[in-house]
Amino acid sequence: MYSLYYSPGAASLVVHWLLIELDVPHELRLVDTQAGQQKSAEYLALNPNGVVPTLVVDGQPLYEAAALVLHLADRHPQAQLAPTLDDPQRGAYLQWMLNVANTLQSPLRLWWYPQDIDGERADMVRDGARRRIEATWDRLDAHLAANGPYLLGERLSAADFYLTMLMRWTRSMPRPAHEWPHLAALAQRMKARPSFRTLYEREGLTEWA
Numbered sequence: 271m272y273s274l275y276y277s278p279g280a281a282s283l284v285v286h287w288l289l290i291e292l293d294v295p296h297e298l299r300l301v302d303t304q305a306g307q308q309k310s311a312e313y314l315a316l317n318p319n320g321v322v323p324t325l326v327v328d329g330q331p332l333y334e335a336a337a338l339v340l341h342l343a344d345r346h347p348q349a350q351l352a353p354t355l356d357d358p359q360r361g362a363y364l365q366w367m368l369n370v371a372n373t374l375q376s377p378l379r380l381w382w383y384p385q386d387i388d389g390e391r392a393d394m395v396r397d398g399a400r401r402r403i404e405a406t407w408d409r410l411d412a413h414l415a416a417n418g419p420y421l422l423g424e425r426l427s428a429a430d431f432y433l434t435m436l437m438r439w440t441r442s443m444p445r446p447a448h449e450w451p452h453l454a455a456l457a458q459r460m461k462a463r464p465s466f467r468t469l470y471e472r473e474g475l476t477e478w479a
C-alpha cells in the first residue's frame with residue numbers, strides 16, 4: 271500500500287501520475303504548503319527536508335521525487351516503464367532520470383523559490399536559473415529531434431513522465447518548454463494519456479491541460 275503526501279502541481283505530481291498509470295492501490299494525503307504544513311513537526315518526522323512529496327511504502331516514508339519514480343517503476347515491472355537491469359537501455363534511462371532531476375529540476379526550483387539563494391535579488395537568481403533551463407531545453411529538444419519521440423526513442427519510460435512534469439512548471443516562464451517543437455510533441459503525447467486526465471481531475475488542475 272502506498273500513501274502519497276502531495277500538493278497539487280508540486281513535485282509530488284509525477285509520483286501521483288505514476289501511481290495512477292501503474293494502477294496500484296494508494297491513498298492521498300494533502301499537504302497545505304501555503305499554510306506551511308510541510309514544515310510541521312509531524313511532517314518533518316516523515317521528511318526532514320520539509321518538502322513534498324513523501325511516499326510511504328509499506329510503512330516506510332521515502333522522499334525525493336526522482337527516487338520515488340525510479341522505485342515505483344522498478345516495483346511494478348508489468349508496466350514496462352523502467353528498462354530492467356540487464357536491458358541495454360537501462361543506462362540511458364538512469365542517465366535521463368538523473369539528468370532532468372539535476373539539470374532541470376534544481377534551477378526550476380530556483381525559478382519558483384529564488385529566496386532559496388537570495389530573496390532580495392530574486393530577479394538575478396531567476397535570470398541565472400532561466401539561462402540554465404533554456405540551455406537544457408535546447409539540448410533536450412535536439413535529442414528528441416534526432417532520437418525521439420520519447421527520451422528512449424520509441425520506448426516510453428518513467429523519465430518521460432518526469433520530464434513532462436518539469437515542462438509543466440515552465441508554463442509561466444518567458445519561454446515555456448512547449449515553445450520547443452519536439453518537447454511540445456512529447457508533451458502532447460503525454461497529455462493524451464488517460465492517466466493525465468485522471469491526475470488533473472484529482473489534483474483539481476486546469477492550467478497547461
Ligand SMILES: N[C@@H](CCC(=O)N[C@@H](CS)C(=O)NCC(=O)O)C(=O)O
Nearest residue numbers: 280281303320321322323334335336
Ligand atoms: N528535491 C525534492 C524537491 C521537492 C520540492 O522542492 N518540493 C516543493 C514543491 S514543488 C515544496 O515542497 N515546496 C515547499 C517548500 O519548499 O517549503 C524532490 O524532488 O522531492
